[in-house]
Amino acid sequence: MVEDEIKALAQDKNFGVLTTMLPTGQPMTHVMWVDADDEYVLINTEIHRQKYKNIEHDPRVAVAIVDRDNPYHYAEVRGRVVGEVTGPAARAHIDELSQKYMGTPYGAPITSERVILQIAPDRQRVQ
Secondary structure, three states: OOOHHHHHHHHOOOEEEEEEEOOOOOEEEEEEOOEEOOOOEEEEEEOOOHHHHHHHHOOEEEEEEEOOOOOOOEEEEEEEEEEEEEOHHHHHHHHHHHHHHHOOOOOOOOOOOEEEEEEEEEEEEEO
16 A cells, blocks of 8 residues: 555656666666556556566566655655556556646657556655
8 A cells, every 4th residue: 555645746746766677686767757546656658668678577666756846855665566557548547647747648659558567565655
């Protein structure tokens, strides 16, 4: 279950910072659009991207969600990708995220397939 304050940060127009592990053991970090529901922190990506391949190899991730009005206020979630949502729901979700962050439907070409990564928290905290 995602803590209420973390869920609120993720559902607001705040950016997430996702860290995954490369097969070499090196970390890889991306600034991402982020979302959450009651159970999971949600990241929407495409299946051809390296971050997705990293998660297939090792589902452990960390996500920091930074308050856009006060970068010293943030949430950290460490956990695992435990599920995926694909198809029309993932496509609709990227449009919702684009509306939230950009005010328009998602305009970038979709190269492969959209996927929502469901991250179950093992550890979560707000600073």
